Amino acid sequence: MSVLINVFLGLHIIGIASLLGGFLTQLKAMGAGTARFVPAMLHGALTMLVTGVLLVGFREMDGGTVDNVKIGVKLAVLFVILALVYVKRDEERVDKALFGAVGGLTVANIFIAVLWH
Numbered sequence: 001m002s003v004l005i006n007v008f009l010g011l012h013i014i015g016i017a018s019l020l021g022g023f024l025t026q027l028k029a030m031g032a033g034t035a036r037f038v039p040a041m042l043h044g045a046l047t048m049l050v051t052g053v054l055l056v057g058f059r060e061m062d063g064g065t066v067d068n069v070k071i072g073v074k075l076a077v078l079f080v081i082l083a084l085v086y087v088k089r090d091e092e093r094v095d096k097a098l099f100g101a102v103g104g105l106t107v108a109n110i111f112i113a114v115l116w117h
Contacts, residue, residue: 012051018044
């Protein structure tokens with residue numbers, strides 16, 4: 001089971017890299033006011049959702065404990081990110097504040113995962 005958990009943890013990290021990488025590639029465009037949500041951001045967020053839910057299930061099946069409050073907060077933040085990216089995915093330009101909020105929430109989700117024990 002630990003191999004399965006590690007594989008999906010790697011996929012979860014790839015999802016966050018896709019979401020954050022998509023944001024970072026648009027920083028210059030954000031400064032010019034032409035940033036948009038690229039498909040990598042949506043796909044990364046969806047990958048995080050699916051692999052995160054599976055990781056919680058695998059951890060519980062393996063007899064490990066899960067901090068449900070932490071998972072709930074991370075899931076809520078991810079739902080906000082997903083909603084914003086999904087709704088605005090076809091727009092040519094996204095408002096700087098909205099685009100920055102997605103980047104900030106993404107970084108917040110990373111720090112919640114790493115620092116919350």
